[in-house]
Amino acid sequence: MTSAEILVDGFMRVQEEVHAAVEGLSLEELTFRVDEEANSISWVIWHLTRVQDDHVADAFGLEQVWLRDGWQERFGLPFSPDAHGYGQSSNDVAEVRADKDILTGYYDAVHAQTIQQVEKLTDADLPRVVDQNWTPPVTLAVRLVSVISDDLQHVGQAAFVRGVVLRRRG
Template sequence: MKSAELLLDAIGRIQEAVHEAVEGLSEDELAVRVDPDANSIAWLVWHLTRIQDDHVADAFDTEQLWHTDGWADRFHLPFAKDATGFGQNSKQVGAVRAPAELLLGYYDAVHARTVERLGALTNADLDRVVDTRWDPPVTLGVRLVSVITDDNQHAGQAAYVRGIVERS
């Protein structure tokens, strides 16, 4: 198996988990927080998608779909358009409300862009430095593993919250 195939398989599994966590739920169900400071499914999916969009765009020197395809305007969120959810407070987390179709539309668009980028990778590409702000500098391979790990964790959290919502 080539590195690109492995990364594509991991990204594909995240897409499955995101759809399983979101499909069939109402906007109110997607906004449920199991306690006042907990993350909702809507916030988790929005955040993991924003991180993937931001990090993959940066790593491949392209624009984020959040901006170029109008997703920021469609979500109408009450914070900076560059926000990805990182470091947000409880009030900001609670402000992320969206219907399933919007969450999945944005996720699927970002997923398709990611798949397009990953499909053309060679093993040598993974050693390219994409972020010099860290010591050691971050390579494309490390950045992609970071995105996959973060997204997988948040998709699992969304699935857990869905289970609680369905039993309530």
């Protein structure tokens, strides 16, 4: 298995879990918060998708799917176009009221752009520095593994909230 195939496999696992986290849930269930400061499934899936979109687009010199394909308008959020969830308030979390179709539509579009870039990688591409703002500087390999790790942690949070929601259904 090549490095590119391993990375593609990781991103495929994220996609599977994103779909599993939202499947069969109503808008009310997707926006349920365990308490007033907690994140909803809708916000968590939006956030992990925004981060993947931002980081992958930056690493490959592409336009974000969020802007290029009109997802910003479809979500209709009162945030800056470059917002992706870091540092947002509880009130901001409450603003993300997206249903399953918009969440998975946006995720799948970002996933497609990600796979299109990652499947072409060679081992020689992976040491390329993509972010000088860290010590040591971040390479493409580190950035992609970091995105997979972050996405899986967040989709795990969404799965936890999904479990709470399903228990409340009775």
